Amino acid sequence: MSAAPNQPPYPSALAAWSSVIILMLAYVLSFIDRQILNLLVGPIQRDLAINDTQMSLLMGLSFALFYTVCGIPLGRLADTRSRRGLIAVGVLFWSAATAACGLAKSYGQFLLGRIGVGVGEAALSPAAYSLIADSFPAERRATAMSVYSMGVYLGSGLAFLLGGLVIHFAQQQGNVQLPVVGEVRPWQFIFLLLGVAGVLFTLLMLAVREPVRRGVSAGQAIPLAEVGRYLRSIRRTVIHHNLGFAGLALAGYGSSAWIPTFYIRTYGWDAGQVGVVYGSVVAVCGCLGILSGGRLADWLRRRGQDDANMRVGWYAAVGALPSVALFPLVNDPWLATALLVPSVFFLSMPFGVAPAAIQELMPNSMRGQASAIYLFVITLIGLGLGPTAVALVTDFVLGDPAALRYSLAGVSSLAVLSSIWLLGRGLAPYRASLGTLAQWSAAR
Secondary structure, three states, X not given: OOOXXXXXXXXXXXXXXXXXXXXXXXXXXXXXXXXXXXHOHHHHHHHHOOOHHHHHHHHHHHHHHHHHHHHHHHHXXXXXXXXXXXXXXXXXXXXXXHHHHHOOXXXXXXXXXXXXXXXXXXXXXXXXXXXXXXXXXXXXXXXXXXXXXXXXXHHHHHHXXXXXXXXXXXXXXXXXXXXXXXXXXXXXXXHHHHHHHHHHHHHHHHHOOOOOOOOOOOOOOOOHHHHHHHHHHOHHHHHHHHHHHHHHHHHHHHHHHHHHHHHHHHHOOOHHHHHHHHHHHHHHHHHHHHHHHHHHHHHHHHOOOOOHXXXXXXXXXXXXXXXXXXXXXXXXXXXXXXXHHHHHHHHHXXXXXHHHHHHHHOOHHHHHHHHHHHHHHHHHHHHHHHHHHHHHHHXXXXXXXXXXXXXHHHHHHHHHHHHHHHHHHOHHHHHHHHHHHHHHHHXX
């Protein structure tokens, strides 16, 4: 891989892509830990005696609040410290917290475990984005970011598939007897198993090599005041970018949290069947969508579209709207599944190009912090509000658990419409902000 004059060469293709694959596997693991809850709503509600709104807090806000708050200081560490070491510590922490969820005997204990998962996972993406950005030139970066971000959809899909298998196992075998721990429910067993898998995974992080940091002031601790001034200078881009992609995240997280329950309540499917069908759709269509988004952005960039990363997000929002609005409203479960295919495809497209856009906009020494702010916004709005917004409309506006389909359609459609407007309005400021970076670098 070629580098700019006076810059060290990029890592070899083998080294760069090996790091991306390992980081993607870490992301897969994080999303299995994060999303497995969505298919286990029934048994967890039964054992902990909680309602939809309390369950939604476990799915979203309890995780998202601490994920976002801790992400900013951890993002600052990613700009100056070992990114590989930061990720390894984060994996160990969230894996221990996942295991703690499996030992929970009350709602409060489970809530604390979910908070711990959020704190640990906050270390991953800001450091991974920065590491990948220093491993690939700009014209290949969106594809590399998209491969890493495939972990979202592989992890979510595997969470549903794994959850379906656990439920099937429970129906056949009942509770599990473990050494030391004693008898546990099947849903508790899967959390314990995931915790052990995460601890073992940290050994793989030894194969990741730190690339050389690139650009003006790379690796330096830039004062927070200067970071703030730079962000204010491109604030129109930051606002349109972060909030625009957050609307798509709200639609995606809000839907994925409740789609299994929607199939169970609306069509009478069992959780095992939902896990296999929906998990397959998420894993296949999500990966195809996010890879297509990255490839399209790199293709547009090579043809002179400087706003390619932002533009692909806008294309995805427009493409997602019809299927997002329609799939919950049809009466046939297989037609709903067919409409889910384009919904998942388009909603997944932006989440490789969105972090790639940040790497283009920010100096190297601010990338981790800007990535953490982006993750703060999309996680708090998407994961924090998405599942809870759907639950609140179901519980307090419609007042009927069977009306979940209308909550899904209404909340997701409004979120995607807001993204169409925000991302479209953000294209011109985005192009202007690229010039701001060039001026800042020249001044330094």
